Amino acid sequence: MWDYSEKVKQHFFNPKNAKLVSDANARGDVGSISCGDALSLSLKVNPDTEIIEDAGFQTFGCGSAIASSSALTEIIIGKTLDDALKVTNQEIADFLDGLPPEKMHCSVMGMEALHAAVANYRGEVMEDDHEEGELICKCFAIDDLMIKRVVKANGLQSIEEVVNYTKAGGACTSCHEKIEWVLDEALAETAEAGIDVAAVARANQKVAAVPQPIAATAKPKMAVVSETSDPEHAKRLALIEQVIDEVRPAVQADGGDIQLVDVEDHLVFVSMSGNCSGCGLSGLTLANLEIKISDALGETVTVFPLQPSSEDAEKKEATYDL
Numbered sequence: 001m002w003d004y005s006e007k008v009k010q011h012f013f014n015p016k017n018a019k020l021v022s023d024a025n026a027r028g029d030v031g032s033i034s035c036g037d038a039l040s041l042s043l044k045v046n047p048d049t050e051i052i053e054d055a056g057f058q059t060f061g062c063g064s065a066i067a068s069s070s071a072l073t074e075i076i077i078g079k080t081l082d083d084a085l086k087v088t089n090q091e092i093a094d095f096l097d098g099l100p101p102e103k104m105h106c107s108v109m110g111m112e113a114l115h116a117a118v119a120n121y122r123g124e125v126m127e128d129d130h131e132e133g134e135l136i137c138k139c140f141a142i143d144d145l146m147i148k149r150v151v152k153a154n155g156l157q158s159i160e161e162v163v164n165y166t167k168a169g170g171a172c173t174s175c176h177e178k179i180e181w182v183l184d185e186a187l188a189e190t191a192e193a194g195i196d197v198a199a200v201a202r203a204n205q206k207v208a209a210v211p212q213p214i215a216a217t218a219k220p221k222m223a224v225v226s227e228t229s230d231p232e233h234a235k236r237l238a239l240i241e242q243v244i245d246e247v248r249p250a251v252q253a254d255g256g257d258i259q260l261v262d263v264e265d266h267l268v269f270v271s272m273s274g275n276c277s278g279c280g281l282s283g284l285t286l287a288n289l290e291i292k293i294s295d296a297l298g299e300t301v302t303v304f305p306l307q308p309s310s311e312d313a314e315k316k317e318a319t320y321d322l
């Protein structure tokens, strides 16, 4: 169980700008649903001033990815593109009062999406589209250029840190040797440029707030199908339950389960348990579920996964695992 700041929880349960900007003129897509995390960032940029007037995100991934995406949009709205490009993944983490080290890759994903969106707006080709860089981690489709960039920006010095910040090497581990080579190269390049990587790391640690432990009593609300007195809300809940019942057999066939936890406006909270919990492919299930629920309701919803504790799974209770 990770420790999360109150701000991470706020942005997870009440994400800002979780939307597709309808009149967007820039878009950045990073990650892959098959890898478990994907982020699509849409921007409305004023062509005269290059100020970001609106930003929205659609994320498939853990709660930290959702919170980081939400934070990113809050940070960049109102900035010029040039100023937005100066935002670092550390600033996204700091905005959230810190992220657990194992979740720093979520802040990196936000920064990567921003760079992709700005490149898209300017008609540029991203330098790390795997045509220039060498693919290092096949499980997460991460190349050497991205690893080097993140190593240098965050003062990373170990494979473990690279895994935490990029996810590269976080599954089958067969790429660890290659990651080590890239890490060595990046450190040699920073030394050649006269950059003290250890000092960068210390600076980041200094500004990063320590996430507060989750209150023992903190638990998300339970499904309210039987509690609501609003017939319209009850109808929506029943439709959502119906869709979940349709996909559940396939999930159970893979040794997992999925339950509705709560619905708030366009946000649908579910818990995934068994083999589905933490599985990289759970993103596919959630993407599929999101489409089906949106179709059933005739409105766009976002499905957010929560992870139940093993003891309470049968009671449909859940603990925060963002």
Ligand code: FES
Binding pocket: 136, 137, 138, 139, 140, 168, 169, 170, 171, 172, 173, 174, 175, 176
């Ligand atoms: S190839 Fe990198 S974790 Fe599998």
